[in-house]
């Protein structure tokens with residue numbers, strides 16, 4: 001059955017993926033044989049470039065899991081990743097044609113299934129691509145799903161998303177996704193590091209977010225985070241920092257319904273807003 005494609009953010013282009021291939025839940029089959037040698041070469045070059053940039057910037061959980069992904073040979077078969085991922089945390093990855101609607105996305109996460117786009121960017125888009133492709137989804141997101149604490153957080157996020165959707169609060173919860181799972185920073189004993197996929201898969205924003213004196217980093221506060229709009233076409237103006245992955249679990253334990261009320265009455269903040277209550281965190285520690 002043909003499902004509707006998804007347009008993300010304020011993009012004016014139709015999405016790239018072929019949604020005719022998708023099942024009703026938006027998953028599809030990864031047709032591994034159709035990748036060209038150029039596709040594998042693009043993936044390998046992206047991998048080698050990003051691998052060389054991780055030291056001192058990527059968090060310990062990400063670095064610990066990345067080798068078990070064995071991404072050095074090219075675009076992997078998702079089934080091979082799943083053998084190891086299922087064993088580690090009970091998660092699995094499923095192929096999708098690209099961005100999928102919020103509700104379908106939340107439903108997959110709640111069942112510990114992470115959607116991974118199966119196509120790869122063209123060589124001309126090597127440095128920047130607007131839509132997530134297989135490199136962003138696999139390299140950025142999947143290593144953290146090998147961590148049991150983070151794996152539980154993403155499932156909880158999906159369950160919370162289903163509730164938020166019913167309450168019309170999907171957009172608020174999407175901001176939490178953005179500022180944690182995509183662009184989150186964590187304070188380790190040896191300094192600030194990235195755990196968000198959008199940072200870990202980005203050649204330029206990774207170092208900027210962790211090290212630049214001009215990047216604004218504040219302690220993660222749930223209401224502050226859900227009030228904050230974000231931009232999809234530039235570096236983030238604000239990064240939210242956690243002290244441990246357990247903080248993500250503790251934070252999502254209470255019912256969010258009263259929080260949505262609070263966020264709505266407090267009102268939206270711009271991506272670069274500054275609040276008196278913000279706890280500023282410098283990159284040194």
Ligand code: HBI
Nearest residue numbers: 098099100101102105115174177
């Ligand atoms: N679909 N494939 C895919 N990947 C995402 O990260 C994604 C999505 N659809 C919706 C979505 N993210 C966002 O709405 C999240 O912010 C909640």
Ligand code: FE
Nearest residue numbers: 132182197198
């Ligand atoms: Fe992503």
